[in-house]
Amino acid sequence: MLHTVNKSPLQTRDLDSCLEHLAGERLLLIEDGVYAAVAAGEASAKLRGPAAEGRVYALGPDLEARGIGHDALADGVEVVDYAGFVQLVAEHGPHQAWL
Amino acid sequence: MSDEANWEDAGAVKRFMFVNRKAPHGTIYALEALEVVLISAAFDQDVSLAFLDDGVHQLRQGQDAKALGMKNFAPTFRALDDYDIDKLYVEAESLAQRGLSAEELIVPVQVVDRERMSALMAEQDVVMSF
Numbered sequence: 114m115l116h117t118v119n120k121s122p123l124q125t126r127d128l129d130s131c132l133e134h135l136a137g138e139r140l141l142l143i144e145d146g147v148y149a150a151v152a153a154g155e156a157s158a159k160l161r162g163p164a165a166e167g168r169v170y171a172l173g174p175d176l177e178a179r180g181i182g183h184d185a186l187a188d189g190v191e192v193v194d195y196a197g198f199v200q201l202v203a204e205h206g207p208h209q210a211w212l
Numbered sequence: 213m214s215d216e217a218n219w220e221d222a223g224a225v226k227r228f229m230f231v232n233r234k235a236p237h238g239t240i241y242a243l244e245a246l247e248v249v250l251i252s253a254a255f256d257q258d259v260s261l262a263f264l265d266d267g268v269h270q271l272r273q274g275q276d277a278k279a280l281g282m283k284n285f286a287p288t289f290r291a292l293d294d295y296d297i298d299k300l301y302v303e304a305e306s307l308a309q310r311g312l313s314a315e316e317l318i319v320p321v322q323v324v325d326r327e328r329m330s331a332l333m334a335e336q337d338v339v340m341s342f
Contacts, residue, residue: 121235121266123309145238148269153311178237178282180274 115205119144122156131211141170157187164189226337232267245342253295260299271317
């Protein structure tokens with residue numbers, strides 16, 4: 114299964130709730146959700162487990178828009194483009210959006 | 213004419229603060245706030261901007277919203293000085309939670325702690341929240 118979170122981790126509990134239900138599945142951070150992947154931010158610690166297992170992704174264009182360089186990301190977070198998003202859905206669907 | 217007279221009587225410049233608490237691209241709040249701030253510059257009032265919570269993300273350097281096919285408005289913050297809007301207050305605690313420092317911001321700002329931020333809010337005549 115592929116989960117997506119599009120809200121900032123410090124604005125809502127959506128990321129927390131998603132992570133509480135993530136089990137062994139995959140998480141793609143999109144829109145304001147990508148702020149969670151910034152290593153220096155306090156929310157990134159929550160991603161540590163699944164990121165270490167290569168199950169956390171962040172959408173590149175949303176990082177660019179927000180001025181977040183790939184070197185600022187937490188360890189293990191993989192950047193994907195829109196084609197990569199489609200591929201994740203195709204390989205790991207169904208998709209659940211934590212809106 | 214009487215309206216004008218009243219305006220003159222009202223006379224004193226009012227203190228307006230625009231409070232920015234939203235990240236820049238996920239919603240339209242940040243862009244709308246900036247538009248209102250630019251309009252307010254035409255009225256010769258005492259204008260300040262406050263950035264706290266996710267609002268501090270609006271000032272991060274290197275944003276390029278063209279990747280999303282959206283307006284890249286962050287550079288407009290650099291133009292505020294030309295409109296004599298130079299009071300930009302950024303909350304230190306909000307920066308720290310997000311791993312940001314003042315050096316990573318697109319414009320020079322005054323970093324203030326939470327206590328000072330609440331005092332600044334209380335000093336205003338009008339607070340507009342975005």
